[in-house]
Amino acid sequence: MTGIITATKNVLLTGDQKIDGLLSGVAWDGTITYAFPTTSSSYIYSGEKDSDFSSISSQQQSEALFFMEQSYGNAANDGFSVEGFTNANFTAGSADTATVRFAQSSMPPTAWTYYPGSAAYSGDVWFGTEYAGTEDDLRFPEFGNYAGHTLIHELGHALGLKHAHEADFFNPTVVPRAYDSIEYSVMTYRTYVGDSLSGYKYEHDGAPQTFMMLDIAALQQMYGADYTTNSGDTVYKWNPNEGVTYVDGVAAITPDANRIFATIWDGGGIDTYDLSAYTTALKIDLRAGGYSVFSQSQLADLWGDYARGNIFNALLYEGNTASLIENVQAGSGNDNIVGNEANNTLWGNAGDDSLYGGIGDDTLIGGVGSDWMVGGAGNDLYVVDDSFDFVIESANQGTDAVQTALSSYTLRNNVEILTYTGSSSFTGTGNALANMITGGDGSDTLDGGAGADILIGGAGSDTYIVDSVADSITENADAGTDMVRATSASYTLGANVENLTYIGTATFIGTGNALNNILTGGAGADTLDGKAGSDTLIGGAGNDTYVVDVLADVVTEGLNAGTDQINTALSSYALTNIANVENLKFIGAGDFSGTGNSLANTITGGAGNDTLDGGSGNDTLIGGAGNDTYVVDSASDVITEMVSAGTDEVRTALASYTLGNNVENLTYTGSASFTGTGNALANTITGGAGNDVLNGGIGADSLIGGAGDDTYIVDNAADSVTEDAAAGTDTVQTNLAAYTLGVNVENLTYIGMGTFAGTGNELANTIRGAAGADTLDGKAGADSLIGGAGDDTYIVDDVADVVTEGLNAGTDLIKTVLSSYTLGINVEKLTYTGSASFTGTGNALANTITGGTGNDLLDGGAGNDTLIGGAGNDTYVVDSASDVITEGLSDGTDEIRTALASYTLGNNVENLTYTSSSSFTGTGNALANAITGGAGNDTLNGGAGADILIGGAGDDTYIVDNAADSIAENTDAGSDTVRTALASYTLGANVENLVYSGMAAFTGTGNDLANTITGGAGNDTLDGGAGNDTLTGGAGNDTYVVDSASDVVTEAVGAGT
Template sequence: MCDLCAMTYRDPEVPVVAGYSCDETFTPGADADFAVINEGVDASAGTSTSYTINVGDSFNGTLTSGDQDWVRVTLEAGTTYNIALTANTSGLDTYLRVHNSSGTQIAFNDDGGDGLNSFLSFTATTGGTYYLNAGSYNGLSTGNYTLSITAPPPLPVFDNDQIAAQLTNGYWESTGRAQRSFNVSSGGTLDVNITGLTAEGQFLATQALAAWTAVTGINFNFVSGAAAITIDDNDSGAYNSSTTSGNTILSSTVNVSTAWLANSGTTIDSYSFQTYLHEIGHALGLGHAGNYNSSATYGIDNHYRNDSWQGTVMSYFDQDENTYINATRAYIITPMVADIIAIQNLYGASTTTNLGNTIYGSNHWGTNNTGTYIDNFLSYGNNVALTIYDNGGIDLLDFSGINAAQLIDLRPETYSNVGGLTGNLTIARGTVIENATGGNGNDTLIGNSANNWLNGNAGADTMIGGAGNDTYIVENSGDVIVELAGEGTDSVRSWISFELWRSSQHLENLTLLGSSNLSGVGNTQANVITGNSGNNWLDGAQGADTMIGGLGNDTYIVDNVGDTIVELVGQGTDTVISSVSFELWRSSQHLENLTLSGSADLAGIGNIQANVIRGNSGNNWLDGAQGADTMIGGLGDDTYIVDNVGDTVVELAGQGTDTVISSVSFELWRSSQHLENLTLSGSADLAGIGNIQANVIRGNSGNNWIDGAQGADTMIGGLGNDTYIVDNVGDTVVELAGQGTDTVISSVSFELWRSSQHLENLTLSGSADLAGIGNIQANVIRGNSGNNWIDGAQGADTMIGGLGNDTYVVDNVGDTVVELVGQGTDTVISSVSFELWRSSQHLENLTLTGSAHLSGVGNARSNVMQGNSGNNWLDGAQGNDILTGGAGSDIFYFSSAGDTDTITDFQDGIDTIRIGVGASNFSQVTVTDVGADTHLTFGSNTIILQNFDHTLVSAGDFAFV
C-alpha cells in the first residue's frame, strides 16, 4: 500500500477510487481442464486431509451430523478467488471456512450465496497451501454438497505504451477528466517557485525538476513570485493540485511536508526524493499508474499485473508489493521508462541530454559521466532504481566493481539487475547504450541492435550480442557468447584460450589478448583469428579463415583451401598444420614450417624462409621454395622439390616410393638412404646422385652428372651432354636420340647398347678387369687400370685402354684404339682390316676375326698378330713380331729391316711371304734348318717359320717387292 498523494482530495477533480470490478466471467471447464473429485472415504477435519484439489476443480461430498470436510488447495499471493459451497440436498445450511497452512481459520461465510449456500471472495496474501472447510449450521444440518474454487482471468500485462496511456489519459478519464499539460514544449520554459521550501526541500525539488528536464527538455526557471509550478511544504502530506482549462494546465501546486522529509529522508536515495518525482509528474500532467488515489492494495486496486514502481514513478506499488514482477524493492531516482514515454507524448523529448561518450555505473565518478546524482547511484545507502536517458555518443554501462552476479541488458525498455539488486535499471526507449562491462560475478550481458562492446570481466559470464557488429571481451573459461544467424559481424577478444564454435556458429572474429600461450579456434564462419604475443594455436575450423599470428611461435590449423595466414617479419618461428594443400608463400613469406595432416594426397609449398615441411600419410608434393629447407615426407609416395643446395629431404625406411625433383645438384644419400628417385629440372649443368636404393635418376636439359650410387639404378639423361656413373651390374642408362653427347663412367663391366643406342661414350673406372662395350654410335670408350675388354660395337669408335692388358674389339674401319707407352700388353680383336700403328705405337697384339679377307698391320712393337679364316695380309711392321695366319691363303709381309719375325702356321703352297726390304729375289734368302723350325735370313732380317720343314721352302713361297 502506498500513501503518496494522501492529500489529493484537495483537488476537487480527483475522486477516490474504491476498488476494481471485472465484467468478464470465468467458466470452469471452458478455459482449462478441471477435475470433479468425489468424496469416497470421509474427508478428515484438519490439515491431515487426504483430499487435494486445484483451482477450477469441484469437490462433491456428504456432511453428516457434526461433520467437517477439509480439502487442500494451493493459492497464489495477491490473487482473488471465488469459493462456493452449494447444497445438493434440500435443507442443508452450509458453512464455509478458509484456513491457512497451519490450520488457523482466516475467512468464513454463511449464506453468502443463493439461499442457504455459502460464497466468499478471498484474496491470498501469501502463496502456498490453504484449506477449504465444508461444514453446516451448528454441525447438525446434513446432506450432499459441491465445493468449488475459481479464479477470475488474470489481469493483463501492460506494455509501456499502455502504461504511458494510463498516465496521460486513462487515469483522468476514469474520473471523467481529460488529458492535461502545460502549454509548453521541449526547449520551452516554465517558472517554478520553491522559495517556500527548506534547504533540504529545495535540494530535492531542484534535483527532481532536473530529472524531468533531462527527459523533456523543458527548462525550469526559478522565481520568487507567481509561477506555473509552486512547490511548498506548508501542508501535511504530499500532493499536487492543478488548475486546468480544458486540456491545458494553468498552474500546479506541489506540497511535500517537512514532516514527510523528516520521516522519509532528505537524500537522493530517500522516499522523499521519489515523492518529489511523483508529485512533479502530477504537476506536469501525469496521472497514477492505476485508477486509484490516496491508497491502494495490489491484487485489488491494480488493473494490470505489472503496475509497480519499476515501470513508473507514478505507481503506488513498490517492487515487493507487486508480486508479478521480479525486482528488488528500491526507491526511484529518475522518471522511469513509461514515465518518459508519457511525458514525451505530452511535451516532446530532450535532444541534448548526455550527448557525449558517457559512462554510467560504478567506477568512473567524475570521468566522462553525466555530472548528476545518478553517477554514483550504486553507492547510495538505500536501494535505488533508475532509467537511463541518453541522446548520443558511444556510451558504457560499467559495473566492474560489483561482486554479485548481474544482468546488464542494453536493450531499451528491458530491466537489468545491477549492484546486487534485481530489476533496478532500465534504458529508455530510443536511448542507445553501446557498451557494457560486468563485475566479478557470473554476469549476463545482453546487447542491442548497435555495435556493442560487451566485457563480462571476471566470473563465468554469458554475453548475448544481438544485432550489430558486436565485440566480446572474454577472460574466464566459463564465459559463454550467444550470437544468432544474421546478427552482424562480431568479434571476440579473449584473455584465455577460446573456441568460437563452443559458444556460437555465428561469431566471425577472434582476437587473443595478452602474452600467454593461448589457443583460438573458429567455427563454420569465414573467421578472422588474431593471436597475441605468446605462442598461439590458431584454428579457423570450417570456413575460409584468415589467421593472424603476431609475435610468438604460432601454430596454424588449415582445413580450407581459402584459409589465409598473416605473419610479419620477426614474429617468431611459426608452423602451419594443414589438411589441404597449402602454399606458405601465398599467405606470408614469414612462415617457417608446414605440416600436412590426414591421409589425402596433398601439396605443401614453402616460401623464402628455411622451411621445415612435413608430409602426411598420403602421396605428397613437398616444395620448400626458396631457402635452405628441410622436407620430411612420411608415409606415401612423396615428391620433393629442391631448389637450394642447402635443402634436405628426410625419408625413413618403408615410407613409400619417393621422388626428388631438383633444380640444383643433389645427392640423395646425403639426405636419406630411403629416397628412391631423383629428377633434375631446369637447364643448368647439374649433378644427381643416388643412394643405396634402386634409384631412378632423370637429368634435365643441361649437361648432367648422374650417379645412381649403390643399387641397381636407372639413369635417364635427357638433353645435354650427360655423364652417368655406373657401379652396379643392374644399372641402366636411358638416352634418346638427339639428347647430346653422353658418357658412362662405370666401375663394372658395361655395355652401352644394352641401355641405349644413343649413348656416345664409356669410361671404365677403378682397377678391376672390366669390359666396356659400345653401341651403334661412334663411341669413345676408355678403359681403367685393369685388364679391359673394350668393344666399340657398331660405329667408328675410339677405344682408349689405359693401364692394364686391354683387349679391343674393332668392327669398323673407322674404329680407333688409343694406347700410351707403358700401358700394358694390349690386344686388338678386329673383324675389319686394322693397322695398329695408325691407332697407336703402343698396341701389342692384333687378332683378326671372322672369315673376311682382312689385313692386319702392326706397329713398332713386337706384335702378336692372328689372322682369321680368310685370306689375310699380315704385316708386323717394325719389331720382332709373331704372326699366325690361320686358315686361308695368307700373305705375310715384311717391310722393316733388322727385325726377327715369327710365322707360327706357314702353309706351304698356300701362304705367301712377301718381302719388301733386304732382298729382291729368292737367291738373296738363306734357308736354315733350326730344329723343328726354319729360319729365313735376308739382309738384316730373319723370319722364323715355326714347325716348318726347311726343305719345303721354295721360290714359290715368296714374293718380292
C-alpha cells in the first residue's frame, strides 16, 4: 500500500478453542478494498515485487472475487463469499492503495500473505511460481484443486485468519486436534485429523471447495454474521453423477471432478437439502457443525482415507438458529437422517430409512419401505405408509402425530395423534394417552383406547368406540350417519354424529346433539337426551328418563319396563300418544303446557307459568315456581304447590271444587252451575255460564262469575267481583262493614251482624242491609234500597230509586243530590248533599230535612218537622206550629211559607209569606224582613229592621216600628191600617188608615185617599192630605191640617187645646 491505510481493529478471543485457534488478533475495520495490480510500481516496498513480478491470472481473479464479493457472479454464489456470510464489505480499489492486493512473484516458493495492519504490505497476497506448469499450478484454481485451496487459504490470512495448527506470537491458541483438518478449516496444513505437517496429501481435486465451518465462524467473529444472504426458503441440491452444488436450481460450485467438499451458510428461511436423485445410503446430519455423506464416490480422498462428509454445516453464530437447514429430501436408498433443533421436515422417500428429528417440531416422512422414525423432543409428525414402519417416541417429548393411508393402524407408545390420509375405510386405534384420531372419507372405526381422546371421523358412516367421558368426537356436517358406542357411564354426542349406543351394563346418561339422533340405552336406569333434532330414544329395561327437546322426538318404552319419565324444555308436551311412560317433568325456563295419558301420571312444571293436565287417571300435578295452571278432571287429582311459588290456577269442569294450599286461582271450565271455594290466599275464582256460587274465603279475592245469575261471597274488603255486561242478575253477599258493587253486578246483601255501608253502581241495584245502622247507596240506576232494622241511611241518586223501610225499624235518613225529593213511608230524615237548589218534602213523620248551599225549598209535610236550609236563599214550608226552622247567620235571604193563622220568624230568616186565604198574623225578627200576607185581613209586624210589609187583599194591619219599613198595598185591596210608634209617619199609596200607638207627640200624614188618622196622647199633628180624611187627635194639644172641606176632625172633650 502507498500511504493510504485501511483501519484495523483488535479481535478478542471467544473462549471457544475451535474459533480462537484461527484468530490472528487483528482484522480490518471498515470497507475492504481489493485490487489485482499489473505492475510492480504499485508497491512501495521491496522484496516480492522485485522477483519476477506478474499479475495473477484471470482464473485466479475470478476465484478471488467469488470468495470475496457477494455481488460477483449469480445469486447462487452469495452464501459462499465472505461478504455473503459476514458483514464485511468489499469493493474494488486502486492497485496502489487497495486493502487487499493479489499478485505473483518467484520470491515465495508457493504463496504467502500479510495479516491486516498498518504496514505498506499489510493485506497483500503473493502467489509463487514453484508449481508452475504442473497440475498444481496456482494460476489455474478450480473448486477442489490445490490452487483453489491455496487461494482461499491466502485470502483467509489477508482477512486476519492465522494457521489452525500453529501458535503465533500474538495468539498461541491452536485448533483442537479433533478439528484440526481441512474438513473443518482451510487454514490448517493437516489433511485429516491426526495428520503430520509434512504437506497436503489429498487427491487431485480432493481439497475443500469453500471456506469451512471453523473459517466461517472465525471470520464472523471478526466481521459479524450476515443473515440476509439466502434468507428465503432456499433449496440446495446435488446429484450423484456430478459434484455441482445447486442453489435454487442454479449452479453455484462446479468442480473439476465429481467431488463434493463444502460448507453451507444460510441466512434464514425454511431451507432444504434435496438429495432425491441419490440411490445410495445417505447419511444426513443437519445439526450445526454436522456433516453429511451423500455418496462414497463423491467423498474426497485424503490419502488413504476419505473426508468424513460431503457437505458440512456452519456453526451457529451467537446461538442464532436462523442459519440452520430445516428440511431434507432423501433418495431411494436406506438413508439415515438426523435433524437439528429447528422444525425439520425429513423425507426418507424409498428405502428402509432411519429418521431422527431431534429437538423441534419435526415432520418425518418415511416413504416407501420399512422405516425407523424417531421424532425426539418437540411436536413431531410421522407419515407412515408401510405396516412395518416403526415410530419411536419417548415420554414427555411433545405432542406427536402419525399420518397414514394404511387400512388400519394402532398408535405406539407416547404418540398422541393419528390421522388417516387414505380414501377407504379405516380402523384407527389409540393408546393410553389422550389421542386425537382422524379418519377419512370411508366408514371408519376409531377407538381412542384409554385416555381423553378426540376422534374425528371425516366423511362416511363412522363408528366411534368411546371408553372415557373425556373422549370427544368431531364430525363434519353431512359426513355420513355416524355412531358412538360407549362404555362410560355418560356420554354426549358431539356435533354431526347421529347415533349413540350404550354397550355397558350399568346406568347410562346419553345425550344427543342438533341432528336426528338414535340413542339406545341398556338394562339400567338410563337418561337419554336427544337435544335438538327429531330424535329416537330407546330406553330398554329400567326406570328410564327421557329428555325431549323437539316435539318430533320419538320415545320407545316397553310394557312393564320400569317407571319412566320424560323431561322436556319444550313449551308444550303431551304423553297422550306415548305408551308406557308414566311421568312428565318440565326442565325449561319458560312457560310449559304438560298433558298426561291414561296412566296415573306425575307431571311436574318448572319456574315458568305452567299448564298441567293429567288427563284421565289419578294424577299428581306439581307446578313449581311460576304462575301455574292445573287442569283437574278427577276429584282424586292431587295438586302440589309450594309457598310463594307464583300465582297458580286450577281449571276444572267438576261441579264443585275447593282450592288446596298455596293455589291462588280457580276457573270453572264446564257449562253447568258451579260452586267454587278459595283458601286463605288472595284467590281469583272464575265461574262459567251457569248460576255459580263463588266464595274466595280468607284473602283478597277476585271473583268472576261469567254468564248466569251468580252469587259472590265477599269476606275481605280487598275482594273484587268481576261481571260482564248483561251476564245475568248477580248478587254479592258480604259480612264486611262496607262494600261497593263493581260494574255489572246488580244486587248486594249484607249477611253480617254489625253496621253496614253498601254502595251500588250504575245498574238498577237491590241493596239489602241488616239489623245494624246501614248506609245504602245505590248510585246511578233505579235502585231498591232495603235497610232492615236499625238507623239506616239511604243515598238516593236517581229519581227512580226505591227505599223500603219497615215500620218502627229505626230512625232513617235519606241523603240525595236530586233537585227534589219526597220522603217515602217510615223514613224520618232527608238531607240534600248537592250544591244546587233543592226541593225537599217530608212525610207524616216528624222529619228532619236539611238543605245545602243552594236556594232550597224545604217542606216537612205533616208532623213536627225540623227544617235546616243551610247557605243559600232558602224557602221553608211550615205546616205545623211545632215545625222548627234552623238557619245560620248570613246563610242567604230565606223565606217561610206557611198556611198557619199566625207565624213569627225565627233567627236568621228574612222573609215570611202567608200561603192560605184566611186572616194571618205574621211577625218578623230583627232582620230586614219581607212579610207577605194573603187575601184575608192580615196583621203584619216586621219587628226591628227595615222591613217590607205586603198585605195583599183584605183589610190588613201593618205594624211599623222603623222609619225604613215600607208598605206595599195594591189598589182596592181592602181598607188597610198602619199602626206605628214612630214620631212621624206618612202613609204610602193604597193604605187608608194610620194609627199612632206611641205615647209622645206624633206627626201623621195621609195620602190622596180618604184616610183615617188617629193620634195618641201627645201633641199630634195630623194631616190627611188630599181626600176626605178623618183626623182623630186624642189627648194632647193636637194640630189638624185640613185641606179638604170634607175632612172630619174628631176631638174628645177635654182632650187638649
